[in-house]
Amino acid sequence: MKPTLLFDLDGVIVDNTPYQARAFQLLFRDLGLTTNARKLLARLNGMPATNILKTVFRHPVPAKQLKDYAGQREFLYRTLYWSKRRAMPGLVAFLEAARAAGFKIGLGTGSPPETISYILDHLDLRRYFDVVIGKDDIARGKPHADTFSVGAARLGARPEDCVVFEDAVLGEQAAYKAGMRCVAVASTLPAKAFQNPLTVIKDFTGFTPKRLLELLEQQPTAPKPDKQRAQRQYMQL
Structure with missing residues (x-):
């Protein structure tokens, strides 16, 4: 077989993981979060972005808000990685x-x-x-x-x-x-x-x-x- x-x-x-991490880091900066994106992805890479984002907040975040954050991260990632594919x-x-x-x-x-x-x-x-x-x-x-x-x-x-x-x-x-x-x-x-x-x-x-x-x-x-x-x-x- x-x-x-x-x-x-x-x-x-x-x-592309370094570009994914950079996109998360820029999002975290915009949200006032100090989470280290590289270390975060070393642990949680492979999970959907909304699930990853859920772990960085100390309080519950509505699913729609997490989806919006994931969309923002996706835009940042595509912009960073556009000419590097x-x-x-x-x-x-x-x-x-x-x-x-x-x-x-x-x-x-x-x-x-x-x-x-x-x-x-x-x-x-x-x-x-x-x-x-x-x-x-x-x-x-x-x-x-x-x-x-x-x-x-x-x-x-x-x-x-x-x-x-x-x-x-x-x-x-x-x-x-x-x-x-x-x-x-x-x-x-x-x-x-x-x-x-x-x-x-x-x-x-x-x-x-x-x-x-x-x-x-x-x-x-x-x-x-x-x-x-x-x-x-x-x-x-």
Whole structure:
């Protein structure tokens, strides 16, 4: 059985996390908040923006207000990243090789359609993905399993045959909760931040489908999710 590949978007398809962090920081400055955005994303990256924003206030904030803040952050991010959009080094070569090898390929992210299009369509990457799962396709975002479970179901793949590519700790936990194995992309976090990935890559340069198959033989089953690790990501705020 050939593996099915499921890719996260931010920090995996593109190396955009520093721009995401900068956008959050500018929003926090405007709101009079002192939260460190880089440290915040190191813990909560992978969650929908409204969920991330909910954690930085000491008082309840109405859902509509959180959505407005998320929209402001999205505008700031797109402005900052507009001329910087580039595919992760080696990504296109790997996707082309994987498709040539007959792998099914999907994308799973907590982002809304317009944010997905901002990356995939601008960089002409959508053609490499058999399915694209976004915020509107799932009930619960990462670290819940929904993003990857829905992607696998739409691809007609069993969880044990799926490999997730993730740059976030909560995304890795979502993969394990879905019963899938994971390749960690250390675009923003150190290798030691991840629990038990197949391997840790900085980007896709030199990474091949053959190497992936070798790694799968070395780890025949998906690790169990580390509930304490996922919970700590929320608590250390």
